[in-house]
Amino acid sequence: MPAYNEGKNIGALLDELERPQIAQIADLLVMNDASKDNTGAIVRDRKHPVVDHVFNLGYGSGLQVGYKYAVEKGYRYVIQMDADGQHDAGNIEQILKCLKTADEHGKCPDIVLGSRFVEGSVGYPVSLIKRIAYSLFRVLIRLGTGRRIMDPTTGLQGLSRRAFSYYAQYNHFDDKYPDANMLMQMLLLGFRVREIPALMHVRREGVSMHSGLKPVVYMFRMMFSIIAVWIRIKLFRVDVEAMNEERIS
Numbered sequence: 001m002p003a004y005n006e007g008k009n010i011g012a013l014l015d016e017l018e019r020p021q022i023a024q025i026a027d028l029l030v031m032n033d034a035s036k037d038n039t040g041a042i043v044r045d046r047k048h049p050v051v052d053h054v055f056n057l058g059y060g061s062g063l064q065v066g067y068k069y070a071v072e073k074g075y076r077y078v079i080q081m082d083a084d085g086q087h088d089a090g091n092i093e094q095i096l097k098c099l100k101t102a103d104e105h106g107k108c109p110d111i112v113l114g115s116r117f118v119e120g121s122v123g124y125p126v127s128l129i130k131r132i133a134y135s136l137f138r139v140l141i142r143l144g145t146g147r148r149i150m151d152p153t154t155g156l157q158g159l160s161r162r163a164f165s166y167y168a169q170y171n172h173f174d175d176k177y178p179d180a181n182m183l184m185q186m187l188l189l190g191f192r193v194r195e196i197p198a199l200m201h202v203r204r205e206g207v208s209m210h211s212g213l214k215p216v217v218y219m220f221r222m223m224f225s226i227i228a229v230w231i232r233i234k235l236f237r238v239d240v241e242a243m244n245e246e247r248i249s
Contacts, residue, residue, distance in 0.1 A: 001030050002062030003083035007037035008205035014046050016089035026079065026092060029069055031062035039083070060175040067159075067168035078159045087114070087156045088199040095158035098196050110163040110191040111183075113149070114156030114198030121197035133219040137180040137226065144230045145187040149195060152180035153222075156198055163191055172239075174225065177218060181225040188233045189243045 003010060010030075017028055028048045032040040034056040043050045051065055063080060070078045077099050081087040091114050098112045116124040117134075126134070137152040159167070163186065167173045174181055187193055232238045 001028065001081055001083050002033055002059055002066070003030050003035065003039050003043075004033040004056065004059075004062075005035045005037045005039060006083040007035070007039045007042060009085040009203070010039055010083050011042055013083060013085050013089065014043070014048070017092075018046070019089070022089055022092055025096065027075075029066055030083065031065050033057060033059075033062050058176045060173060060178040063178060064168060064173050064175060067164040067173075070161075071165050071168050076161050078164045080155065080157050080159070082155050084203050084205075086200050086203055088201060091156060091198045094196060094198075095156070098194060099158045099160060103192075107192055108160065109158075109194040110160045111186060111193045112158035113151060113154050113183075113193065113195040114158075114200075115151035115154055115195045116198065116200055117150040118195055118197050122199050124200055125202060127215070129215045129219070133215060133222070136219065136223060140223065140226045140230075141180060141184055141187070144184055144226070144234075147187055147193070149180075149183055149193070151195065152183055154198070155179075156200070166191075177222060177225070180222055181229050184226050184229045185233065188230070189239060190247065 014028075017023070017026075029051065030040075030043045030048060031051045032043070032053065034053045040050050040052055051069070053062070053065075066080065067078065077096060079092055079095055081089075081091075095112050095114055099109060102108050115121055116126075134151070134153065138149060141147060141149050141152055166186075166189075167182075183193065233240060
């Protein structure tokens, strides 16, 4: 769970994550991205492990530190969620169950997306700019991979060891805004992605990293990043051969 200045939100989320039904199936790691408030102190006081960044490295770097930690510690699954309270802790059990559930071909998913926009999810308010951005990203992913992903920017995800081990490697993960571009990458490389309904809440305290005019800048940046990923994999065949060899072996 990456966190930046979430001192007003993270305590209530920790209350939920410490409930027995969740604590008995999942360990918690918080990547404190050089917060200026008491985010790190709150987590340490609750006796959870914290990785403190000396400098603010960004959301993606925080996640990748978590992946490297999971690889080093030998975990089989990672569930990533935001520290602002928008991702309901009750989603964890369903995501983990989905990660362990094989499809009709006997294959379990590599990535499970907790979605705000599939049948069964609870209504979630979204601004006009974000609705436009989500629609654009859906179209680009559909054109590039043939897959229809309804919530291409969800930060609530479950990852198999195969997926987070890949993300943990150098140059395999966007260290700033890993969203729809990473889904394009993983789908093109043959990772199995499944989307399930999730319960999410509106942020109560603090400022989102996508506030103000940032969603507009983000939309264009992500659009070009998605296209760049498609070019890198489909035209230049980056990492494709390695993934093919892995599937054969």
